[in-house]
Amino acid sequence: MRTAGSALRSKDLLGTEHLTPEEITLILDTAEGFKEVSERPVKKVPALRGQLVINLFMEASTRTRVSFEIAEKRLSADTLNFSASGSAVEKGETLIDTAENLVAMHPNMIVIRHKHPGSPQMLADRFENISIINAGDGAHEHPTQALLDAFTIRERLGRLHGVNVSIIGDIKYSRVVRSNIHLLTKMKARVTLASPPTLMPAEVEQMGVRVVHSLDEAIEGADVIMMLRIQLERQGKLSFPSLREYYNTFGLTRERVRRAKEGVLVMHPGPMNRGVEIASDVADDPNVSVILDQVTNGVAVRMAVLYLLGGAHGGAGE
Amino acid sequence: MIFSPAIRMNVKKRLLDGARMNRAIRRMAIEVVERNRGLDDLMIVGIRSRGVPIGERMAKEIEEMEGQPVSFGILDITLYRDDLTLVAPQPVVKPTKLPEPIDDKVIVLVDDVLYTGRTVRSALDALIDFGRPKRVMLAVLVDRGHRELPIHADVIGKTVPTDADEVIKVKLVETDGEDEVLIMEK
Numbered sequence: 001m002r003t004a005g006s007a008l009r010s011k012d013l014l015g016t017e018h019l020t021p022e023e024i025t026l027i028l029d030t031a032e033g034f035k036e037v038s039e040r041p042v043k044k045v046p047a048l049r050g051q052l053v054i055n056l057f058m059e060a061s062t063r064t065r066v067s068f069e070i071a072e073k074r075l076s077a078d079t080l081n082f083s084a085s086g087s088a089v090e091k092g093e094t095l096i097d098t099a100e101n102l103v104a105m106h107p108n109m110i111v112i113r114h115k116h117p118g119s120p121q122m123l124a125d126r127f128e129n130i131s132i133i134n135a136g137d138g139a140h141e142h143p144t145q146a147l148l149d150a151f152t153i154r155e156r157l158g159r160l161h162g163v164n165v166s167i168i169g170d171i172k173y174s175r176v177v178r179s180n181i182h183l184l185t186k187m188k189a190r191v192t193l194a195s196p197p198t199l200m201p202a203e204v205e206q207m208g209v210r211v212v213h214s215l216d217e218a219i220e221g222a223d224v225i226m227m228l229r230i231q232l233e234r235q236g237k238l239s240f241p242s243l244r245e246y247y248n249t250f251g252l253t254r255e256r257v258r259r260a261k262e263g264v265l266v267m268h269p270g271p272m273n274r275g276v277e278i279a280s281d282v283a284d285d286p287n288v289s290v291i292l293d294q295v296t297n298g299v300a301v302r303m304a305v306l307y308l309l310g311g312a313h314g315g316a317g318e
Numbered sequence: 319m320i321f322s323p324a325i326r327m328n329v330k331k332r333l334l335d336g337a338r339m340n341r342a343i344r345r346m347a348i349e350v351v352e353r354n355r356g357l358d359d360l361m362i363v364g365i366r367s368r369g370v371p372i373g374e375r376m377a378k379e380i381e382e383m384e385g386q387p388v389s390f391g392i393l394d395i396t397l398y399r400d401d402l403t404l405v406a407p408q409p410v411v412k413p414t415k416l417p418e419p420i421d422d423k424v425i426v427l428v429d430d431v432l433y434t435g436r437t438v439r440s441a442l443d444a445l446i447d448f449g450r451p452k453r454v455m456l457a458v459l460v461d462r463g464h465r466e467l468p469i470h471a472d473v474i475g476k477t478v479p480t481d482a483d484e485v486i487k488v489k490l491v492e493t494d495g496e497d498e499v500l501i502m503e504k
Contacts, residue, residue, distance in 0.1 A: 007407030007408065026410075029410070030410065030411050032412075032413060033394065033396075033410075033411035033412045033413050034411060035413070036413035036414055036415075037397075040447065040448060041447075041448065041449065042447040042448070044447070045397035045398065045444075045447070046397065046398055046443070047396075047397040047398075047402055050403075075397075304411075307397075307408060307411065308407075308408055310408075
């Protein structure tokens with residue numbers, strides 16, 4: 001029997017949309033315990049010894065793939081990295097066939113990144129004994145990013161409830177923002193979105209967020225400013241006249257940070273386009289930027305997720 | 319040990335009340351001091367969860383006796399358990415907090431009950447990942463027998479022969495609101 005507050009209900013982590021506030025708190029609390037492991041002389045604990053985790057990355061990634069791999073290794077899991085390039089995928093193998101073949105080798109968990117929304121869900125439904133972790137599926141969700149963002153906010157501000165979070169930039173094509181909206185609104189934070197109209201999805205207010213149309217409005221009163229990357233690769237062509245114009249209108253500059261609340265946190269999920277959505281001197285200012293804390297915390301949060309999904313209900317051994 | 323709340327347990331005997339528990343902890347503290355020369359390389363390390371308040375109380379007793387503070391740390395052994403793949407849900411993980419490097423220290427591990435010895439085995443593995451102590455001692459409030467590993471305690475509050483179907487319940491003011499040790503049976 002699993003009881004609320006001490007376990008996750010699902011064998012998978014496909015998004016933040018279906019997590020309860022109790023589950024979110026459990027993951028964040030567990031991550032606090034894991035943060036300490038990365039500061040030890042021996043940065044390894046035997047929790048997932050003998051478990052095989054496959055990192056199935058069908059789309060480019062540095063931070064997330066490396067972060068998951070470090071998290072897996074610090075938990076003593078065996079890890080296997082699989083990427084589309086140089087594999088049978090290039091010969092036309094489908095995702096299902098690739099996954100079937102990998103599953104035949106008895107992994108306990110699969111971490112998947114794929115350009116098609118819903119592909120982690122498809123694997124989760126198909127493989128009953130394997131935990132699937134979504135590491136980003138198209139413009140749908142990227143749950144561990146939202147969890148590490150929430151962990152970083154909670155660590156710095158001591159709470160999520162009532163915190164004003166303004167998310168600025170490419171809202172339309174961002175899985176990070178979708179996962180963050182679900183998570184932050186569940187935890188009773190107040191979310192404000194700002195972007196050029198062409199990058200704002202229709203009727204996004206129904207998700208319980210406030211929409212404003214200028215950076216200055218978004219910054220006013222914000223405790224957290226979360227800048228999003230302009231995803232040039234997802235937009236067929238630019239949704240605004242030029243990168244220079246975007247920077248002038250929506251770029252986070254030193255001058256604009258100065259107008260923000262005292263103690264404001266600047267976050268960015270990476271990779272940054274310096275001089276497009278964020279100025280270098282803001283990104284590198286240790287007094288406001290927690291961008292590298294996000295990276296450090298990402299490992300602890302992913303360890304927590306792997307640990308909570310692993311163990312007794314971790315698949316093949318069940 | 320994970321107990322299912324669904325199983326009803328009856329109190330068979332009250333082993334220690336608050337006053338006797340305090341005396342036992344004071345005596346454990348005295349024994350630790352007697353067995354060591356000075357406090358400089360000594361560190362009391364409580365095993366989560368109930369080893370922590372017992373260890374803190376021992377450290378306080380030692381400080382009162384010797385007039386100087388003794389180093390105190392907290393060890394979380396969850397990730398080192400040998401039954402992690404057997405128990406669901408996953409036990410809650412909390413940080414380990416050691417105030418200084420443990421190399422060349424005399425470590426006194428503190429727990430509430432010594433039973434199978436598996437918790438202590440996990441604690442030793444966890445500790446070794448932080449360094450190489452000069453010596454590791456084990457102090458427990460209750461030793462109830464039934465060891466499954468070759469492990470023994472150096473300092474014992476109370477030794478109690480038990481049956482395998484009995485449960486020792488240690489309650490502490492810090493975690494349970496009152497001090498007492500009970501023998502329960504199904």
